[in-house]
Amino acid sequence: MKITVQTRDNEPVVMEYDHPVTAETIIRDYSGSLPHEILACRINNYVSELDEMISSDCVLDLLDMRDNSASITYEVSLTLLYIKAVHDVLGKDVKVTIANSLSKGFFTQIHTGGLTDDTAKAIEQDMKQLVEKNLPIERVTATRRQMLENLKDGSDPAMLRLVKDAPDLTSARNCRLGDESGFFYHSMVPSTGYLKWFEVRRYKNGFLLRFPQTSSPDALPEYREQKLLYEQFSQATRWDRVMGIEDASGLNELVLKDDYKDVILLSEALHEKRIAELAESIRQSGKRMILIAGPSSSGKTSFAKRLCIQLRVIGLKPLYLGTDDFFLEREETPADEHGDRNYEDLSALDINLFAEDMTALLKGKKVDLPEYDFLIGKKVYGKRITSIEPCQPIVIEGIHGLNPKLTEVIPDDQKFRIYISPLTQLNIDDHNRIPTTDARMLRRIVRDYQFRGYSAAATIHSWPSVRAGERKNIFPFTDQADASFNSYCLYELAVLKKYAEPQLKKITPDQPEYPEAQRMLEFLAFFVAIQDDSMIPNNSIMREFIGGSVLL
Secondary structure, eight states: OEEEEEOSSSOOEEEEOSSOEEHHHHHHHOOSOOSSOEEEEEETTEEEOTTOEEOSOEEEEEEETTSHHHHHHHHHHHHHHHHHHHHHHHOTTOOEEEEEEOSSEEEEEEOSSOOOHHHHHHHHHHHHHHHHHTOBOEEEEEEHHHHHHHGGGSSOHHHHHHHHHOTTOOEEEEEEETTEEEEEOSOOOSBGGGOOOOEEEEETTEEEEEOOBTTBTTSOOOOOOOHHHHHHHHHHHHHHHHHTOOSHHHHHHHHHTTOOHHHHHHHHHHHHHHHHHHHHHHHHHTOOEEEEEOOTTSOHHHHHHHHHHHHHHTTOOOEEEEGGGGBOOGGGOOBOTTSSBOOSSGGGBOHHHHHHHHHHHHTTOOEEEEEEETTTTEEEEEEEEEOOOTTOOEEEESTTTTOTTTTTTSOGGGEEEEEEEOOOOOOSSSSOOOOHHHHHHHHHHHHIIIIIOOOHHHHHHHHHHHHHHHHHHTGGGGGGOSEEEEOOOTTHHHHHHHHHHHHHHTOOTTSTTHHHHHHHHHHHTTSOOOOOOTTSOTTSTTHHHHSOOSOO
8 A cells, every 4th residue: 555644844755565554653664854753643634643553545644743633632642641640649539620721731720638849740750750651542432322321330420411411422532541541532642652741830729731832842831920811710710600610511501401591691791890890990090002902813803892882981082993904005015934915913014103193192183093995905094083182092902902012102101901812711521621722713713704705714724824923923922911801701612613513514524624623523512502692792702703793
């Protein structure tokens, strides 16, 4: 049989075998250079594990940490290793929760007392010993019927409830490492020897499990505390408890009983409460330039306009602006490394004009503010000639709002910076989390199809470049923020499923975006869709994506 081997760095190579073979064997025989360890593969565009047997002609893509699927493979495998080590050190009955992303890793909670820095070191040391032993990670796919049968003993009531309440869930994989086992929903590495890079660090009331990022696969990233994100996580946890929902099964139960309307109303009320608190903080600060920034599909526009309403409620008269209106003329827009116009970079904005206009406005002068016409690629003048009063704030929304270079001519004592993102997400269960990045991509898939005429495949295709722009232009400046807003809605995955699932299913196996679409369909299977979303208020951030917003 002929196997066409593809890697990110090399030309395809055809390798021939006269017997079934695994990707692990092919990697050992491969003559090309592999700069980073291979963690997963795709066989004819289906994500597979390295020990899966190949018995016919195929195209084999070898994936290292730079690929999203391989990165998730590492994270999921490391999670199993971590849980095993926690139970080795603290006992089998100790509950472990993988909560949310934090400081280039996962924030985890171990539900027992007496945890110290020495506990973190002991867990890390046990993990290292398990890696040195290169123990196999066994994986068995269980059908829905088998899962229900296996869970009848009552050993995992939460998992039993999840399987029973999610009719779209047809199978899951039981993964075992020594005496540790559990259901996981992504591919795993074949053995612990692949998990070379990690750190366990004590933090607040839990532990950080840190690991390499796609940008640097063979090293741990520099540690940086993310206080704002931790505070938002703690607040979201309290909110979830107020609403009585801690994971997917809790939400599914309410949807199946048609009791989800209170969840929507409570979630929206908590958003409004937080926005009102931010408006009051702005009033008390006396600052006049309100800068709002966040990654794609965070709900920046809806949030900014709701904040303007709350500022008006307390007697202020905000002027709303978007930085997109200060784009350079299209022919002046700089190109990226692929030769395409780069609208994500700060250099795509006329920052000199922005600085002149903002300075003039704050001095009470009349300014002819531009409106950018995306059809002709030019700024249009004469539509917004305005001035503001001495106490009137300017609310500015755009991805570069936290970048000091955008507003370097404005004194810091005039600036109030807000970072917005769906900073947390409702997870599947204690051990299987849904990255907030995935929730944002779902939002974007729905919005792009509804209002921009883009297919799900087109959105998925563009997502890596969007993410690269965020890493360069947004995330480095989150520490500049004076406040943050968590725009996630507890109920949102159940709502987005109805809109996103049909579009994801249109992506066929011959398309490059197929593996990513399948991965998203797999985690959506754990959620029961909310079919009637008429209860969602017309000023909700969710309306920015599903339609019906009065703010846009």
